[in-house]
Amino acid sequence: MPDNLIFAMEVTLNGLMTGVMYALVALGFVLIYKASGIFNYSQGVMALFAAMTLVGIQEGRVPFSHLINAIFGTSLHNFAWNSVPALLAILLTVAVMVLFAWAVQKFVFGHLVGQEPIILFMATIGLAYFLEGMADLMWGSEIRTLDVGLPQGLNTVIDDTTYGWFGYGFFIDNLDIVASIVAALLVAGLVAFAQYTKQGRAMRAVADDHQAALSVGISLNFVWILVWSLAGFVALVAGIMWGSKSGVQFSLSLIALKALPVLMLGGFTSIPGAIVGGLIIGVGEALFEFAVGPMIGGATENWFAYVLALIFLVFRPQGLFGEKIIERV
Amino acid sequence: MKKILTLAVAGLMAAGPAMADLVFPSLSYRTGPYAAGGIPFADGYADYFTLLNERDGGIGGVMTSVPECETAYNTERGVECYESTKGEGALVYQPLSTGITYQLIPRVTADHIPLHSMGYGRTSAANGEVFEWVFNYPGNYWDSASVIVNYLLSQNDGSLEGQKIVLLYHNSAYGREPIRTLEVLSEQYGFELVQLPVDHPGQEQGNQWLTIRRERPDYVVMWGWGVMNQVAVQEAANIRFPMDHFIGNWWAGAEHDVMPAGDAADGYLSLNMNGVGDLPVFDEIREYVVDRGLAAGDGSNIGSVLYIRGMYAAMLAAEAAATAQEIHGVAQIDATMMRDGMEALNITEERMDELGMHGVGPAFQVSCANHGGPGMGRIQQWNAADQQWVTVTDFIAPDDSVTQPLIDEDSAAFAAENDITPRDCSN
Numbered sequence: 001m002p003d004n005l006i007f008a009m010e011v012t013l014n015g016l017m018t019g020v021m022y023a024l025v026a027l028g029f030v031l032i033y034k035a036s037g038i039f040n041y042s043q044g045v046m047a048l049f050a051a052m053t054l055v056g057i058q059e060g061r062v063p064f065s066h067l068i069n070a071i072f073g074t075s076l077h078n079f080a081w082n083s084v085p086a087l088l089a090i091l092l093t094v095a096v097m098v099l100f101a102w103a104v105q106k107f108v109f110g111h112l113v114g115q116e117p118i119i120l121f122m123a124t125i126g127l128a129y130f131l132e133g134m135a136d137l138m139w140g141s142e143i144r145t146l147d148v149g150l151p152q153g154l155n156t157v158i159d160d161t162t163y164g165w166f167g168y169g170f171f172i173d174n175l176d177i178v179a180s181i182v183a184a185l186l187v188a189g190l191v192a193f194a195q196y197t198k199q200g201r202a203m204r205a206v207a208d209d210h211q212a213a214l215s216v217g218i219s220l221n222f223v224w225i226l227v228w229s230l231a232g233f234v235a236l237v238a239g240i241m242w243g244s245k246s247g248v249q250f251s252l253s254l255i256a257l258k259a260l261p262v263l264m265l266g267g268f269t270s271i272p273g274a275i276v277g278g279l280i281i282g283v284g285e286a287l288f289e290f291a292v293g294p295m296i297g298g299a300t301e302n303w304f305a306y307v308l309a310l311i312f313l314v315f316r317p318q319g320l321f322g323e324k325i326i327e328r329v
Numbered sequence: 330m331k332k333i334l335t336l337a338v339a340g341l342m343a344a345g346p347a348m349a350d351l352v353f354p355s356l357s358y359r360t361g362p363y364a365a366g367g368i369p370f371a372d373g374y375a376d377y378f379t380l381l382n383e384r385d386g387g388i389g390g391v392m393t394s395v396p397e398c399e400t401a402y403n404t405e406r407g408v409e410c411y412e413s414t415k416g417e418g419a420l421v422y423q424p425l426s427t428g429i430t431y432q433l434i435p436r437v438t439a440d441h442i443p444l445h446s447m448g449y450g451r452t453s454a455a456n457g458e459v460f461e462w463v464f465n466y467p468g469n470y471w472d473s474a475s476v477i478v479n480y481l482l483s484q485n486d487g488s489l490e491g492q493k494i495v496l497l498y499h500n501s502a503y504g505r506e507p508i509r510t511l512e513v514l515s516e517q518y519g520f521e522l523v524q525l526p527v528d529h530p531g532q533e534q535g536n537q538w539l540t541i542r543r544e545r546p547d548y549v550v551m552w553g554w555g556v557m558n559q560v561a562v563q564e565a566a567n568i569r570f571p572m573d574h575f576i577g578n579w580w581a582g583a584e585h586d587v588m589p590a591g592d593a594a595d596g597y598l599s600l601n602m603n604g605v606g607d608l609p610v611f612d613e614i615r616e617y618v619v620d621r622g623l624a625a626g627d628g629s630n631i632g633s634v635l636y637i638r639g640m641y642a643a644m645l646a647a648e649a650a651a652t653a654q655e656i657h658g659v660a661q662i663d664a665t666m667m668r669d670g671m672e673a674l675n676i677t678e679e680r681m682d683e684l685g686m687h688g689v690g691p692a693f694q695v696s697c698a699n700h701g702g703p704g705m706g707r708i709q710q711w712n713a714a715d716q717q718w719v720t721v722t723d724f725i726a727p728d729d730s731v732t733q734p735l736i737d738e739d740s741a742a743f744a745a746e747n748d749i750t751p752r753d754c755s756n
Contacts, residue, residue: 007543014535066627073622132360141364143559143585153567153593171542173535173567242532245563247589251362251530251556258533289536299500299526301533 003168010162010170011290012283017176019282020183021241025259026266026274027186028234033268034207035227038109038120042128044256046097046232049135051239051248053096055144058089063138086148090236097232098225105225113220132253141250146243150178179241186237187271190230199226207269257302261309267322276320284308350394351387351662353378353646354414356424361401362530363555365585366635368626370425371397373639375625376618380610381647383617388650389660402555404428411436420667421445421646427503430463435747437462442664443671447642448473448579448602452506453739455701457672458751460740464671464700466645467690468602468727470552471735472704473578474507475727477550477600478514480576480708483725490519495541497534497561498552500526507552507578513731520547531557538564551577558586566593572711573598579706582718583634587711595713598721600706602690603641605634605718609685614640634718641689649674672697691724697754704732 025047032040040046056063060079068076084092108123151174159169194200205213206223214220239248242255258281266277285301285308293300312320355374358367378393387393396417398410407429411422421443424430430450437444444463446454452471454463468476481489496511498504508524515522523544525537531553538561541549549570551561558581565575573596577586582599611631619628630636653662653670662670674695681687691705705724712719744751 007539011536011539014539018533018535069627075627077627136360141359141368143365143589145589145591147591152563154569171539171568246532246556246560247585249362249556249559250360250364251532254362254530255532286536293536297526298524298537299528301536302528 006166006168008287008290010168011286013170013172014176015283015286016279017172017180017282018286019262019279020176020180020275021238021278022258022262022281023275023278024179024183024186024234024238024241025255026262026278027183027190027271028231028238029256029259029263030266030268030271030274031190031227031231031234035203036109036120036206036224037117038124039117039268040231041121041124041256042131043231043235043259044253045128045131045135046100046235047239047242047255048248048250048252049100049131049239050093050097050232050236051146051243051252052135052139052144054089054093054148054236054240055146055243055248056139057092058084058086058148059144060084061139066140067137090148090240093236094233097236098229101225101228101232104228105221109224110221128253132250136250143247143249146240146248148240148244150175150240150244152244175241175244182237182241183275186234187275190271199223203227258305261305263319264306264309265312265319267319269323270319270321273319273321281305281308350418351391351650352414352418352420353393353395353643354410354417354419354422355395355397356400356407356410356414356422356426356429357397358400358402358425360399361403363402366555366580366583367402367425369583369630369633369635370639370642372624372626372630373636373641374423374643375639376614376631377640377643378647379618379623379625380614383621383623384613388647389654391660393647400424400426400429402426402428404432408432408436415440415442418663420650420662420664421671423447423642423646425449427451427506428501431502434460434463440664441668443668445642445646445671447638447645449503451743453736453743455699455736456740456751457696457698457700458740458754459744459749460700461752462668464695466674466695466700466702467676467693468579468704468706469701469732470503470506470578471510471732472701472727473600473602473706474510474550475514475732476704476706476725477576477578478511478518479725479728480600480722481548482518483722488518492520492548493523493544493546494520495523495525495544495546495549496552497525497527497537497541497549499531499554499557500528503554503580504552509735510732511550513735514728517731527553527557527561530555531560534560534564538568538570541570542568547574549575551575551581553577553581553586557581558583559589562587562594562597563590565597566590572596576600576708582709584716584718587713588716592713594711597711598708599711599718601634601709601718601720602706603634603638604688604690604707605637605709605720606688607632608637608687608689610640611685613685637689641686644684644686644689645674645676648676648680671695672700697752701736704729 028043060081062076065076155172155174158172163169202218262277262281266273285304288304289300357371375395378395382392400407423445427449430446446465448468452469454460454465577599579600579602587594618624649670652673653666657666678692691703693703704727707720708722709718710721
């Protein structure tokens with residue numbers, strides 16, 4: 001088999017894995033947009049905030065210690081316990097994200113019911129900046145190492161197997177394999193939750209028609225808190241996966257930029273669309289960089305993802321899985 | 330109403346530096362994707378001037394002030410910061426960003442305020458005959474590229490013939506700076522140069538490292554900053570690239586660049602323009618600054634690579650200010666006098682010892698024609714077990730026969746584009 005074909009296969013596999021990582025971020029956007037029609041600009045910052053909170057709890061750090069020390073002249077940094085088991089830290093972080101969801105609903109969107117979508121969108125921009133500042137104030141700006149026990153590095157089984165087949169071992173990162181499994185479980189869990197639980201059915205009812213859901217006694221307030229909580233949980237998962245690669249730092253919030261073409265392609269209202277969109281973007285940009293990148297100077301991933309999404313938009317404006325908008329005049 | 334106005338005016342006066350201070354604005358970035366590098370540098374810069382105030386009563390009897398302006402490593406905000414602080418009597422700017430530096434060069438030239446882009450910025454600014462107001466001592470990007478190649482030559486019995494070197498660079502003005510030098514050096518020494526750009530911020534490098542794995546280069550040289558560095562070190566570990574063949578430039582060799590990868594980062598090499606290790610001046614900073622509650626940060630950054638570099642930058646600015654005071658015979662200097670002090674700066678081993686900074690940098694002298702300094706750098710290696718950098722070489726000199734013609738060519742082009750007649754520095 002020609003070398004370039006073998007390399008292209010490796011690139012495709014890695015593109016699929018990268019696509020899963022994009023889809024993890026896109027899922028949070030879809031959840032909130034589907035249930036409330038809000039495009040949540042702060043989803044990337046939520047991933048950052050969740051990851052910083054997780055590391056902060058794991059390391060037993062005192063939140064707002066910089067502020068407390070500056071005001072009271074103390075030198076607080078850590079609690080007496082210096083480390084918290086990963087699972088417990090994750091559970092506590094989920095609790096923080098639920099609290100965050102409640103606060104967002106109570107203090108922001110509860111007051112904006114019935115407003116134009118652009119107003120709600122702008123509120124999420126404000127929320128993003130507020131949350132970024134809050135994360136900085138709570139946990140500081142230093143890069144933190146995230147270690148929840150996930151494997152990283154070359155998968156030797158795949159390397160050895162493909163070497164046996166092609167005389168060239170494929171590189172697949174163990175973390176990407178874990179991310180794929182987690183994403184699959186997450187999607188299955190979300191679908192099962194939406195289909196088979198009372199709260200999930202309420203969520204779907206609100207997504208279909210707010211007024212009708214309200215008329216049958218479903219609490220919009222509760223459903224929106226639930227949705228923001230789920231988006232917070234998805235943000236935590238995305239934050240763990242991305243943070244394991246680079247350490248937890250402020251650039252994590254920029255991963256949201258990679259979710260936008262995924263959403264444009266997959267549709268803003270479809271969970272399977274987020275996954276398929278992520279895979280197409282991941283593979284498309286990787287193959288383009290492999291085949292065309294060297295001829296035009298490389299580093300094509302960022303812009304090519306948007307070009308790919310725009311090409312799809314020309315033919316299907318609602319995205320691959322989005323709901324077709326029909327307005328009668 | 331009158332009372333309120335009086336209070337407001339008093340408040341404004343208290344908020345800004347007193348006009349009698351020597352003002353060294355700090356265009357810092359404590360937020361955003363590059364904060365991890367910006368914070369220790371800004372802390373070191375501010376703490377050194379606080380030390381001078383507390384220990385010596387300032388410079389030549391005049392107190393210093395370091396008004397900070399947050400740029401978030403954003404070029405537009407950097408320019409806004411410059412415009413909003415230049416009226417405060419600014420003596421010299423240190424923006425810690427090549428993008429901001431490029432934007433400020435025409436402005437400082439028009440405003441007659443020195444700009445010190447220490448080891449970054451526009452490389453050809455080393456030519457003081459063209460760039461009257463811009464300095465980049467003690468070294469520039471082309472120097473550092475040459476130093477890295479000289480180090481590789483020393484590791485390969487003086488020959489890189491037939492070897493393959495990948496340049497993994499931040500796809501920005503900063504990252505593209507060394508390309509010309511490395512292209513010239515690749516022709517001169519017969520190595521193959523493979524260029525791999527990484528887009529801002531550098532969170533995704535999967536494709537680049539797959540290429541590196543396929544290309545099987547002998548060395549990877551990295552021109553990174555921010556998250557790009559941490560991801561690159563992790564990706565190198567993932568593909569099992571030998572860390573002692575992976576060399577970052579001097580902006581890709583801080584503690585936070587390697588710590589997220591844990592033990593896998595052990596052996597990673599980087600260039601450094603300043604020394605590492607315990608310096609006597611740290612004790613004084615702790616005594617006069619941290620213990621008095623005057624530190625810019627919480628004191629935890631003291632001794633880190635970028636804290637030392639920020640402190641080193643402040644020391645060079647303070648020494649230049651003292652030189653300017655001496656030249657002009659006045660304590661209250663202005664920006665033009667500061668420029669004279671920077672051009673007459675003479676950093677000796679003895680002076681660094683006196684300041685408690687033995688070996689923090691090479692001894693060097695600035696001149697009217699040479700704003701670039703000696704361009705020397707050391708190679709350091711990360712010891713993951715001890716979580717510290719270990720210096721593995723002495724200061725290595727760049728190959729001026731390669732870099733100087735490039736500097737002359739580029740600065741001449743800049744002079745022609747901007748209608749600048751080069752100064753005569755022969756007197």
